[in-house]
Amino acid sequence: MTTVLERVRSGREAAGERWRSAPRWVRWALLIAVIAFFYALPNREFYQYLGPIPTPGANFTQVMFTVSIYVLLAVGLNIVVGFAGLLDLGYFGFFAVGAYTVAVLTSPSSDLKTLWPWLLAVPVAIALTMVSGVMLGTPTLRLRGDYLALVTLGFAEMIRIAAVSSEFLKGQRGFNQIPHPPGQYADGRPVFGVLDARPYYWLVLTLIILVVIGVRNLTNSRVGRAWISIREDEDAAQLMGVPTFKFKLWAFAAGAAIAGLAGALFAGKQNFVNSQNFELLNSIIILAAVIFGGSGNIVGAIVGGGLVAYMIERFRGIELFGVELYEYRFLFFGVVLVVMMIFRPEGLIPNRRRAAEFKDRRKEVTVGE
Amino acid sequence: MLLEIEDVSLLYGRIQALHGISLTVAEGEIVALIGANGAGKSTTMRAVSGIRPVASGRIRFDGEDITKLRADLRVRRGLCQAPEGRGIFPGMSVLENLDMGAYTRRDRAGIAQDLNRVLELFPRLAERRKQPGGTLSGGEQQMLAVGRALMSRPKLLLLDEPSMGLAPMLIQQIFSIITEINQQGTTILLVEQNAQQALARAHRAYVLETGRIVKSGTGADLLHDPSVKEAYLGVA
Numbered sequence: 001m002t003t004v005l006e007r008v009r010s011g012r013e014a015a016g017e018r019w020r021s022a023p024r025w026v027r028w029a030l031l032i033a034v035i036a037f038f039y040a041l042p043n044r045e046f047y048q049y050l051g052p053i054p055t056p057g058a059n060f061t062q063v064m065f066t067v068s069i070y071v072l073l074a075v076g077l078n079i080v081v082g083f084a085g086l087l088d089l090g091y092f093g094f095f096a097v098g099a100y101t102v103a104v105l106t107s108p109s110s111d112l113k114t115l116w117p118w119l120l121a122v123p124v125a126i127a128l129t130m131v132s133g134v135m136l137g138t139p140t141l142r143l144r145g146d147y148l149a150l151v152t153l154g155f156a157e158m159i160r161i162a163a164v165s166s167e168f169l170k171g172q173r174g175f176n177q178i179p180h181p182p183g184q185y186a187d188g189r190p191v192f193g194v195l196d197a198r199p200y201y202w203l204v205l206t207l208i209i210l211v212v213i214g215v216r217n218l219t220n221s222r223v224g225r226a227w228i229s230i231r232e233d234e235d236a237a238q239l240m241g242v243p244t245f246k247f248k249l250w251a252f253a254a255g256a257a258i259a260g261l262a263g264a265l266f267a268g269k270q271n272f273v274n275s276q277n278f279e280l281l282n283s284i285i286i287l288a289a290v291i292f293g294g295s296g297n298i299v300g301a302i303v304g305g306g307l308v309a310y311m312i313e314r315f316r317g318i319e320l321f322g323v324e325l326y327e328y329r330f331l332f333f334g335v336v337l338v339v340m341m342i343f344r345p346e347g348l349i350p351n352r353r354r355a356a357e358f359k360d361r362r363k364e365v366t367v368g369e
Numbered sequence: 370m371l372l373e374i375e376d377v378s379l380l381y382g383r384i385q386a387l388h389g390i391s392l393t394v395a396e397g398e399i400v401a402l403i404g405a406n407g408a409g410k411s412t413t414m415r416a417v418s419g420i421r422p423v424a425s426g427r428i429r430f431d432g433e434d435i436t437k438l439r440a441d442l443r444v445r446r447g448l449c450q451a452p453e454g455r456g457i458f459p460g461m462s463v464l465e466n467l468d469m470g471a472y473t474r475r476d477r478a479g480i481a482q483d484l485n486r487v488l489e490l491f492p493r494l495a496e497r498r499k500q501p502g503g504t505l506s507g508g509e510q511q512m513l514a515v516g517r518a519l520m521s522r523p524k525l526l527l528l529d530e531p532s533m534g535l536a537p538m539l540i541q542q543i544f545s546i547i548t549e550i551n552q553q554g555t556t557i558l559l560v561e562q563n564a565q566q567a568l569a570r571a572h573r574a575y576v577l578e579t580g581r582i583v584k585s586g587t588g589a590d591l592l593h594d595p596s597v598k599e600a601y602l603g604v605a
């Protein structure tokens with residue numbers, strides 16, 4: 001067992017080493033091939049040749065849109081959890097704030113009756129999620145320990161309850177006729193329609209790429225160094241002159257803004273937003289996805305978010321001994337997580353630093369005994 | 370005086386860890402703070418570096434009142450601590466750790482110069498510059514913590530038990546480096562349980578007992594003080 005594990009581990013390390021030592025053009029070519037693959041993926045002409053990959057029980061293009069939203073969320077949460085080391089258990093709450101801001105400003109069912117176009121509501125949604133992130137973070141990020149986890153958990157639950165029971169947010173009835181993103185083909189048909197999910201998927205995919213480029217630049221800067229130092233040892237970071245509170249707040253607000261963007265995209269695609277979209281479980285799934293992929297690593301977060309969202313949908317429509325596997329999807333998910341945490345706590349594609357931190361922590365445990 | 374602590378008290382919740390302590394450090398000195406486990410030595414350091422707020426009293430540094438100043442701004446003023454238990458960044462390489470020490474600085478030339486100086490002081494670190502901090506031995510981590518604090522080019526260097534958990538050979542080595550750093554012009558406030566070495570190296574020293582300063586004097590005086598001998602030097 002262990003030897004198999006070790007062989008897998010050393011195999012992956014060798015792969016990582018080969019990637020890092022490969023010439024620049026090889027890496028670029030591979031990267032472009034991967035991106036091209038994902039742009040092509042929702043086309044039936046392409047995915048029909050991919051064997052078991054398309055989902056049998058659901059429209060594959062729709063699934064890919066959901067997956068892309070989860071990937072965007074995972075990239076955002078990775079800033080908070082992975083880089084700055086802050087435990088945010090209510091990340092989906094910010095997604096809800098983004099979606100509801102768009103709904104309230106654009107939908108004819110809204111009491112405001114502002115009927116804004118979608119595009120105008122998006123920056124407001126992002127700004128508002130950022131503000132709610134700052135409001136939530138300002139009192140809690142000064143404190144150490146588990147306060148943030150509790151407060152974010154409470155926040156997400158508060159948003160959900162407000163969505164369910166407040167008259168303004170329309171509960172189960174929800175908001176309908178939320179406008180789609182703008183754009184028309186030459187023949188006058190809208191690009192972003194009701195039936196075809198591909199343009200939405202491509203839009204989210206493009207935004208993911210832009211966000212990842214931004215996050216990468218940030219993490220390679222002084223800001224990124226500050227975040228990593230806070231995650232590794234907050235006291236030491238402060239002693240080296242890092243304004244820890246400010247940088248934690250920044251990470252938290254940046255993560256919130258990305259979730260707000262995802263919520264706005266979701267609302268613009270769905271056309272309809274109601275209180276059923278925002279269960280607590282979603283926050284946990286995204287957090288698990290980030291940890292599963294390897295928190296602190298952007299590629300890990302993308303793979304984690306994508307795989308988790310995809311696997312959950314993949315179970316749909318598969319029957320085994322007369323039971324629909326989809327019913328048990330979270331059971332499988334839980335088992336996989338537990339196994340991962342035992343054999344590979346640093347995630348599928350860990351950050352190299354992060355792996356060293358884990359080793360260090362293990363050493364601390366043994367020394368403390 | 371470079372540092373003046375005046376009647377400082379500090380609370381952890383309802384536990385009072387410091388009961389109105391006063392001490393001073395003049396420019397160019399090594400001042401040692403000795404005391405048993407739990408006496409409040411690290412707490413004093415936390416009050417000075419600002420990672421714990423004080424309940425009452427005043428702290429002056431370089432002529433200015435810093436009692437209410439945020440910790441990161443104190444580093445900018447020239448006050449830097451190597452934390453107790455090393456507190457290095459385990460996932461960062463030796464060089465990245467040292468680079469974090471210079472976080473508040475922007476003068477590239479000066480940083481490069483100080484990096485060379487630190488690597489000269491600690492040749493072991495130079496050999497391991499690419500290695501993650503968490504994989505260093507205890508002694509190497511201790512050196513990294515001291516070197517990292519030096520990278521901020523502090524006016525006052527705070528060292529919290531730099532000899533903790535080290536082999537006797539390494540203890541000697543780290544103390545001679547401390548003396549060397551001081552001779553190169555850095556003022557040092559040194560917390561130690563290893564009273565023998567600390568008193569031998571320090572110009573002046575204070576003895577802390579359950580949150581109160583009970584004795585002070587030159588290093589040599591305290592080294593020969595009968596009650597200090599009995600309590601901290603293991604001589605009957």
Ligand SMILES: Nc1ncnc2c1ncn2[C@@H]1O[C@H](COP(=O)(O)OP(=O)(O)O)[C@@H](O)[C@H]1O
Pocket residue numbers: 381384386404405406407408409410411412413
């Ligand atoms: N974070 C903390 N919370 C509560 N009590 C603490 C904390 N840190 C230290 N103390 C208490 O304060 C006293 C002084 O501790 P400390 O300054 O660490 O002592 P020393 O460094 O001299 O060994 C001890 O009684 C210790 O238990």
Ligand SMILES: [Mg+2]
Pocket residue numbers: 410411412453530
């Ligand atoms: Mg101590």
